[in-house]
Amino acid sequence: MTLELDRELATLRAALRAMAESAQTRLATALEAWMTWDIDLAQSIRTADDEIDQLEVNIENECMAILAKHSPVASDLRYVVAALRINTSFERIADLARSVAKRVIRLDRDDQHPTPPQALETMGEAVKEMLSNTMRALENRDVELARFVRKSDAFVDDRNREVFEWVAESTHKEPARAEAFISVLMIARSLERIGDICANIAEDIMFAVGGSIVRHTPA
């Protein structure tokens, strides 16, 4: 039996996947621009993002239409409620990727190309991995993988702390370049928040699939 509701949920899933992919592309682009000082690449995601904004609005409308038309219950209801939250989360990830790109452009303009600490590079890789795991967990309704994403957040937080120490030390040694070092700190901060958001999405997946709320419990 194919329900109209099932068709609309499939459409919603596809839209959410497109949203996730856009966010993922932006994160990868921002990180590459940062690692390679490719300013054109950074510029490509700097401007306000109509595509993501449009997707976000569409998904929200889709969710509202499903709620209004079908009054979904049980797992369907949980999925729609989770989708509304996840939608916003992906939009925020895209935003944060854009602020990384903006930092890169600013540093380049000020003729500052600090060599970032290894911890920041590791952080970028870890966050990309978290995001792709998050997307896979969402696609496959994989609660175990979602749980793993939630746990991975601590690793990112630890690297963030290392970046902070590096910034503190570097600023102490070369106070004249403080602004550049602070930009490094801001980039780390953006990545750290993307990690947090992935963990939030993972919690929403656990709720949608299993019905339990883990949001305010330790990972």
Next chain:
Amino acid sequence: MIQSDAAASRQHQPVPVELKSPVNHSSRVANPLAAVAQRAIDARLSSGETTTELKVRDFSAWYGDFQALHNLELDIPKNRVTALIGPSGCGKSTFLRWINRMNDLVASARCSGTLEAGGTNVLDRALDVVELRRRVGMVFQKPNPFPKSIYDNVAFGPRLHYRLKKRELDALVEKSLRDAALWDEVKDRLDKSALGLSGGQQQRLCIARTIALSPEVLLMDEPCSALDPKATRRVEDLIAELRNNFTIIIVTHNMQQAARVSDVTAFFFEGRLIEIDETLTIFTSPKNPQTEEYVTGRFG
């Protein structure tokens, strides 16, 4: 929050439905919708302790050789609305008809087990079923007013059961019609035939007629399925009004209705109680996959 399943039934365990969730220390935390609604429920229930109105233990029922109900185990809370849901033929009406012994009229019908209403053994052969049906009133799918005046429809039961002065009877009829949210619509035509009322009004009249006898339990078998959406809404509003004073057991095929009007929902399938829990839990996070399939409309 406890569910009944086949295993619980076999062990003849009582199935308490904890309406007031205590602080939940388990890993299973209520979901966000539940959390919001739970506050409303807590507020609604904080007025009194939940006690059991109807105690059902190892209850089975047959029509001849056909077993229609299998070892039901459940408690129905007093002064709450309990919805019975499940596909046609799963035994919902059979269950209701045993609660007020309507099945006495069916020659092939028999049962075993325990069925107690307010501490009274409903299945006691010596029980006065007329008195039982006063205490356990029933409202049917199709409104079935007597071909008499509106007044006489409501006065019929009280005249049978009580000796009232005209003034007292008038007051009782008015109160019952008010409680059934019908008074304003009929107060100027009490002597007119009940058959002239709309379907929705007739159904509320049948409810007035039933509550005129101060029953403890109101059984409603798909009370809105013959009504239009507006009349349905009025009956639902009425159920919300009555829930504080009566134990209501309602059979409905409308999932949204069950979600709207009831505190507790029980899902029946093929004569078995599959799951019983707070309504909110049944409609947000049912535990049994069969319940999930049924409430999401993916059944079969």
